Amino acid sequence: MPAISFQNVSKTYPGARGASRPVRALDDVSFDIQPGEFFGLLGPNGAGKTTLISILAGLARASTGRVTVLGHDVVDDYPAARRSLGIVPQELVFDPFFSVREALRIQSGYFGARSDKRANDAWIDELLAHLGLADKADANMRQLSGGMKRRVLVAQALVHRPPVIVLDEPTAGVDVELRQTLWQFVARLNREGHTVLLTTHYLEEAEALCGRLAMLKQGRIVALDRTSALLAGTASTMLRFKMDAPLPASLAAQSRVTGRIVQITAHDAHEVETILGVLRNAGCHPEDLEIGRADLEDVFLEIMNGAPA
């Protein structure tokens, strides 16, 4: 039985009152995530990732289609589906009146976590320690910084030890150190058998963590495969260099420019030579030239720009 199953899920939001047209946020999305997978859901802003997660969480209704969590339908069998899930939402939502520990205890009670209060408190302490919140346990939620509030959301999602963990951009606005501890912790939970569904715009994280990936574009799945297969099936070489002059127009289509850093994809050594020739003939002087393997960001851009994967 899949951990999560999306079957022909579509979602249309009504347009804002009056003028605008309805928004087709999801268009016939189908895929399964198996128990124990570390699965990544990628896509540009507005692709439909949060909409899909909201439907999974029972916060939004699919216009058509069906979603199950460990066999429980998220509509017909909502309580069982919701109990199987730990969801870290993209938006920071919290109750300003409670301390961190109170918020976690309430959440744990809400899910009817065991009456064994001592075991619960021990787990809450472990979560606080792993998420770098131990010294904030009695702080009021209002007194936390943005990144700390996000850590509390992560702890809240895990407090009832859900078998399926869903993280919607958990590392947005989170510092480097916590990002690393968070991933170590989530990877450990995954090794212990928890299924993980992650959305992130940090593609190095997705590449490092996720065994399988789906890419959404305008509500449709445009790629779904093992991470290694997605990486292998693309232009495999990448030239990176720094340059002050503008890039020759003939290279623009296959390049990515960030400030003075230029990255150009090449399919083989011959194409690398051609690119260097074009640069030389245009009188360009690339600095710090490196030739490396294409990464997930390159694959992602190639797929999103409609090039064959």
Ligand SMILES: Nc1ncnc2c1ncn2[C@@H]1O[C@H](COP(=O)(O)OP(=O)(O)OP(=O)(O)O)[C@@H](O)[C@H]1O
């Ligand atoms: N409550 C809503 N009412 C109307 N339209 C919505 C609503 N929520 C999302 N949308 C629209 O649905 C589409 C998908 O949005 P969604 O939040 O699912 O994207 P996302 O992939 O999570 O993006 P991001 O990477 O920015 O978080 C967008 O066009 C968005 O404007």
Ligand SMILES: [Mg+2]
């Ligand atoms: Mg989102």
